[in-house]
Amino acid sequence: MMDRRSVLLTAVVISTVIFFCAVTALHQIGGRETPKPSKLSSVTVEVGDYGSLGYTSMKVLLEGEADSYSLTLSGPSKSPVGTAFVSSSDMADQKESVLLPMVSAVERFTPAEPGTYTLVIEDSAGNKVYENCFTYAGANLLVESWGVPEFELGESGYYLVNLSVTVSNDGDLSTYVTDVKVAIGEEETASSLADPAEVVILPGETDTLDASFYLGPFGEGTYSATYALRRTDTTLATHSTTIQIPEPLPVNQVLPLRVSFIDVGQGDSVYIKTPAGRDVLIDGGKRGMGDVVVNYLRNQGVDDIELVIATHPDADHVGGLISVLGSFVVEEVWDPGFEKDTATYRDFVTAVKAEGCPFLHPHRGSAVDIDPYLVEEILNPPETLYSDSNDSSIVLKIEFGTISFLFTGDIGAQVEGDILAEGFEVSSTVLKVAHHGSKYSSALDFLTAVDPEVAVISVGADNPYGHPAQETLDKLASVGAEVYRTDLCGTIVIETDGTTYTVSTEK
Numbered sequence: 280m281m282d283r284r285s286v287l288l289t290a291v292v293i294s295t296v297i298f299f300c301a302v303t304a305l306h307q308i309g310g311r312e313t314p315k316p317s318k319l320s321s322v323t324v325e326v327g328d329y330g331s332l333g334y335t336s337m338k339v340l341l342e343g344e345a346d347s348y349s350l351t352l353s354g355p356s357k358s359p360v361g362t363a364f365v366s367s368s369d370m371a372d373q374k375e376s377v378l379l380p381m382v383s384a385v386e387r388f389t390p391a392e393p394g395t396y397t398l399v400i401e402d403s404a405g406n407k408v409y410e411n412c413f414t415y416a417g418a419n420l421l422v423e424s425w426g427v428p429e430f431e432l433g434e435s436g437y438y439l440v441n442l443s444v445t446v447s448n449d450g451d452l453s454t455y456v457t458d459v460k461v462a463i464g465e466e467e468t469a470s471s472l473a474d475p476a477e478v479v480i481l482p483g484e485t486d487t488l489d490a491s492f493y494l495g496p497f498g499e500g501t502y503s504a505t506y507a508l509r510r511t512d513t514t515l516a517t518h519s520t521t522i523q524i525p526e527p528l529p530v531n532q533v534l535p536l537r538v539s540f541i542d543v544g545q546g547d548s549v550y551i552k553t554p555a556g557r558d559v560l561i562d563g564g565k566r567g568m569g570d571v572v573v574n575y576l577r578n579q580g581v582d583d584i585e586l587v588i589a590t591h592p593d594a595d596h597v598g599g600l601i602s603v604l605g606s607f608v609v610e611e612v613w614d615p616g617f618e619k620d621t622a623t624y625r626d627f628v629t630a631v632k633a634e635g636c637p638f639l640h641p642h643r644g645s646a647v648d649i650d651p652y653l654v655e656e657i658l659n660p661p662e663t664l665y666s667d668s669n670d671s672s673i674v675l676k677i678e679f680g681t682i683s684f685l686f687t688g689d690i691g692a693q694v695e696g697d698i699l700a701e702g703f704e705v706s707s708t709v710l711k712v713a714h715h716g717s718k719y720s721s722a723l724d725f726l727t728a729v730d731p732e733v734a735v736i737s738v739g740a741d742n743p744y745g746h747p748a749q750e751t752l753d754k755l756a757s758v759g760a761e762v763y764r765t766d767l768c769g770t771i772v773i774e775t776d777g778t779t780y781t782v783s784t785e786k
């Protein structure tokens with residue numbers, strides 16, 4: 280028998296069952312299933328370099344039986360590094376059909392700093408099905424070498440400083456470097472990396488960072504220097520040392536540029552005293568003119584010659600250089616590398632070898648540095664020499680302020696055209712007329728492009744070649760050049776402060 284209490288309890292139980300059934304039915308009518316954790320069969324986490332920028336990524340591979348999972352990776356600061364939602368349809372290519380409805384998914388995250396990261400995976404119903412922690416040591420930059428700064432004297436006591444820093448990363452995260460900053464004494468750089476502006480250092484890799492910047496002005500002396508390797512505003516590593524600043528040339532000691540076209544009869548010889556006080560000799564005339572050149576240089580107070588340029592191997596250019604090499608300490612010699620089988624050229628090469636200095640063969644576009652106050656450019660010969668020795672002449676342009684000189688050796692009109700075709704800016708204040716004024720050189724379009732105010736012809740009186748040709752003189756006149764000839768004027772000296780110039784002649 281049931282009493283009233285039992286009946287009531289039974290009714291409550293029945294009602295509850297009915298209620299739950301109804302709720303369940305309603306859920307089923309709504310198409311929703313009972314929330315229940317979905318099985319996650321495997322989770323694999325790998326760390327590697329996956330990103331296109333070289334940043335370390337954490338790669339998560341997972342397989343499970345739900346249609347989708349959401350992944351959240353939280354970093355040391357507890358804020359999420361990234362969240363992802365993966366579903367079987369997203370990862371169709373990785374879905375293993377035999378295991379349906381399993382999903383196999385890959386997701387990548389990029390941790391930015393060392394520390395402990397937490398990966399949480401939830402199924403589509405919001406159930407936490409996975410949680411685990413991973414620790415990264417981070418990027419560990421080791422500066423293997425801070426390099427030795429090289430100083431290139433610029434204008435007004437400023438230096439271009441070049442520095443190479445070698446860095447390795449033995450951590451497990453990539454990092455990037457944006458700045459190499461150097462403070463020397465009170466002078467702090469505008470920091471920079473040469474190229475590219477941002478360098479990624481991968482785990483296990485070593486990289487050399489080239490930085491260059493202007494610093495100064497400095498006086499000679501010993502300074503404390505502080506180096507810093509930086510990522511945007513973060514200093515990654517620092518280093519302190521003392522460095523020696525070489526003696527700069529005070530501004531008031533910059534000399535005028537003086538170019539002397541030495542009268543060596545039929546031949547070429549040009550002596551240049553540069554603004555930094557260096558001595559440069561282009562050609563030396565014939566062998567018999569060697570003493571004339573040597574005496575001229577001695578009278579100018581030359582004791583050693585920083586650079587001798589033999590434009591090409593012909594006797595009226597290299598002959599006199601043999602005496603010059605025997606009389607002065609010569610620090611460097613250039614020629615085009617055109618080997619001519621003549622006694623004069625062989626003796627010249629022997630003299631260069633006896634000097635024991637660098638013997639270089641610059642060509643069109645070679646980077647050369649004759650004097651920090653000059654802009655220099657090699658316009659000829661091309662890397663593959665012409666078959667003709669004259670055409671293979673070294674052609675040099677120098678600029679000092681707004682005044683420029685073009686030295687053309689003995690090139691012919693064809694080479695003049697090639698130089699124009701290469702797009703060189705040939706316009707010059709002073710032109711050393713090619714090949715002693717030969718009619719086979721000095722094409723009108725070349726002279727028009729050079730547009731010289733002064734044209735110098737180095738030539739011997741009554742020479743058997745008919746140099747200079749009347750047509751060359753006519754063309755020079757037609758472009759408005761004032762012509763100076765060594766056969767008529769003797770030695771011709773042009774001096775300039777970079778703004779104005781004077782021409783003086785021996786006769």
Ligand SMILES: [Zn+2]
Pocket residue numbers: 546547593595596689714715
């Ligand atoms: Zn010549």
